[in-house]
Amino acid sequence: MTQKNPTVNIKEAPTGLALKIYNWKKSLKTLTPYLMLVGISLWLGTYYLFVEGWELPRFNKLPGPVEVITEWINPDPDWGISMFSPIYYEHIMISCRRIMIAFTIATCLGVPLGLFMGWSKTFRDYTFPILEVLRPIPILAWVPLAILMFSGFETPVIYLATLASLFVTTLNTLLGVESIDKEYFRAAKCLGSKPHHVFLHIVVPGSLPFIFTGLQISIGVAWFSLVAAEMVSGEFGLGYMIMDSYMNITYVTMVIGMLTLGFVGWVSSALVRLAGNRMMQWRVRALALEGR
Amino acid sequence: MQQSDIKNKNNSADISSAEKSTENSASLELRNVCRGFGDEWSREEVISDFSLSINPGELTVLVGPSGCGKTTLVNMLAGFDKPDTGQVLLNEKLITGPGMDRMVVFQETALMPWLTAYQNVVFGPKIRNDLPGRELKKKADYLFEKVGLVEFKDKYPIQLSGGMQRRAELARAMINDPLVMIMDEPFRGLDAMSRELMQEFFVRLFEENRRTNIFVTSEIDEAIFLADRLIVLSNRPTSVRKIIDIKLPRPRELNVLSSTEAYKYKRDAMELLHEEALKNFKRSTPKADS
Structure with missing residues (x-):
């Protein structure tokens, strides 16, 4: 009686872990993961050939991939730092902590600042020229000021990273408010919104896509300026590790630091993207409809 | 089943009389x-x-x-x-x-993309806070039925076709009894x-x-x-x-x-x-x- 028809075998939608596994299996059927692997191996292969294989001029002084990877996974590192040494994780943790503090401060200040600048013309008239003058000053130019203002190693470094990402966040948020279609404001007013309703229900959600694009850039900029600051002043952190290994001519460790930095930076902006998708389900669907 | 039918009828009677007023x-x-x-x-x-x-x-x-x-x-x-x-x-x-x-329905759709169709429709009464929750829901449900979007209540505007978007927008205007x-x-x-x-x-x-x-x-x-x-x-x-x-x-x-x-x-x-x-x-x- 209950004959199963394979074509109308409607399964329940998977949730949680099952959904993740399902999506992961689905992605294995596309070309994407394989192309990524090919891309990485091409890059590694070129790196290997240039440095260790053919020993091309200019490249022959650099540590090659084999050397770097063996050192990285060496329980007893020749140059002092590998994934088995506690100091390695200390550098990472200290840099991450600084980034977290700087990024949080910059976001908590920059987003409201940008929102108000976009929302209120008066506030914008007051603040925009200041933002535009301060923004182009390279972060390295702030270093002496930071050292003058703050004592110790920690605060100046955090200050510089905060400053850099603050400008990016503010500007992107402001652009986000400007990007909102005027019709939404009109519709909201027509429906009886008071100014604070407009702010909460139009300005904030409408600028979220730009805010999160801005936050992704801003966390990148924060890493950039953090490392720069750590190179100038600091006694721990990945930037310090890179600079220190350069000074001590331990180039292998330097490259390990660089690659670690790249990886940690990538993870951090992926986290920001994840948070954005969580908060903007409507946008996730819009992009999905466009096939992205 | 029957009871709910009767209830529905009552609801729509209520609302249509309200509309006439x-x-x-x-x-x-x-x-x-x-x-x-x-x-x-x-x-x-x-x-x-x-x-x-x-x-x-x-x-x-x-x-x-x-x-x-x-x-x-x-x-x-x-x-x-x-x-x-x-x-x-x-x-x-x-x-x-x-x-x-005076309710305006705009040239291109002006549904807020970050709200679902339902949230869009109840936007006006909700922020003005001039309808008790149950009545608002009743009215919204009635309008969704009227514009034929009952199954699309929880979709975002981007997931609706152009015609559906316009109907949702009509509902968003009509709920305010302009x-x-x-x-x-x-x-x-x-x-x-x-x-x-x-x-x-x-x-x-x-x-x-x-x-x-x-x-x-x-x-x-x-x-x-x-x-x-x-x-x-x-x-x-x-x-x-x-x-x-x-x-x-x-x-x-x-x-x-x-x-x-x-x-x-x-x-x-x-x-x-x-x-x-x-x-x-x-x-x-x-x-x-x-």
């Missing part, structure tokens, strides 16, 4: 309205000395050549814009800003098929409660099919070129457009519109033989 439709009037844009040396009068009164309970269609200032008129009626001189009146009272007695509905080319951008469906849907909606309605369009067929009164506008500066009373029988079906009467209206209006469009064309194109 707001049927005291409003009149709108524009009195010697002037509006221009630009600086003193480059000022262009878009509307000058424009007077028109819109009768309560009628569907008034404004039709005119593109760029003739229809949207400027809509903006002033809605209260987004103020005339330089002259007055815009709702029930003899001066309009000073946007208000929920005295006047102002439609600014609401079906623009829809494909021909969904446009026709929307016109039929809209005409039925209007015939049900005969709320004062202003409908702006540049499509002559649409205009004649919907209108009680057709206002043909002139080129800039905009004035009323002619008022045509469309005496086609109601309730209307789309095939009314193939009647000889409708054809006559269309020919009259087309002639005027063509003249106006030609003026604009001549003005904007440099002489070819010089």
Whole structure:
């Protein structure tokens, strides 16, 4: 009686872990993961050939991939730092902590600042020229000021990273408010919104896509300026590790630091993207409809 | 099951009676309205000395050549814009800003993309906080049924087709029981098929409660099919070129457009519109033989 028809075998939608596994299996059927692997191996292969294989001029002084990877996974590192040494994780943790503090401060200040600048013309008239003058000053130019203002190693470094990402966040948020279609404001007013309703229900959600694009850039900029600051002043952190290994001519460790930095930076902006998708389900669907 | 059916009937009875009570439709009037844009040396009068009164309970269609200032008129009626001189009146009272007695349905969809269809529809009453939750839900459900979007309540606007978006937008306006509905080319951008469906849907909606309605369009067929009164506008500066009373029988079906009467209206209006469009064309194109 209950004959199963394979074509109308409607399964329940998977949730949680099952959904993740399902999506992961689905992605294995596309070309994407394989192309990524090919891309990485091409890059590694070129790196290997240039440095260790053919020993091309200019490249022959650099540590090659084999050397770097063996050192990285060496329980007893020749140059002092590998994934088995506690100091390695200390550098990472200290840099991450600084980034977290700087990024949080910059976001908590920059987003409201940008929102108000976009929302209120008066506030914008007051603040925009200041933002535009301060923004182009390279972060390295702030270093002496930071050292003058703050004592110790920690605060100046955090200050510089905060400053850099603050400008990016503010500007992107402001652009986000400007990007909102005027019709939404009109519709909201027509429906009886008071100014604070407009702010909460139009300005904030409408600028979220730009805010999160801005936050992704801003966390990148924060890493950039953090490392720069750590190179100038600091006694721990990945930037310090890179600079220190350069000074001590331990180039292998330097490259390990660089690659670690790249990886940690990538993870951090992926986290920001994840948070954005969580908060903007409507946008996730819009992009999905466009096939992205 | 039966109980819920009865309940539903009660609900809709409640609401339709509530709707009838707001049927005291409003009149709108524009009195010697002037509006221009630009600086003193480059000022262009878009509307000058424009007077028109819109009768309560009628569907008034404004039709005119593109760029003739229809949207400027809509903006002033809605209260987004103020005339330089002259007055815009709702029930003899001066309009000073946007208000929920006049609901505007915009050209392209203005549903907030970050809200679901349901959240969009209840947006107005929710922020004004003027309906208790249960009543609001009842009213919203009734409207969703009316516009045929019950299954799409929890979808985001982007997931709806163009026609569905327009219907959701109509529901968002109607939930506020406005005295006047102002439609600014609401079906623009829809494909021909969904446009026709929307016109039929809209005409039925209007015939049900005969709320004062202003409908702006540049499509002559649409205009004649919907209108009680057709206002043909002139080129800039905009004035009323002619008022045509469309005496086609109601309730209307789309095939009314193939009647000889409708054809006559269309020919009259087309002639005027063509003249106006030609003026604009001549003005904007440099002489070819010089």
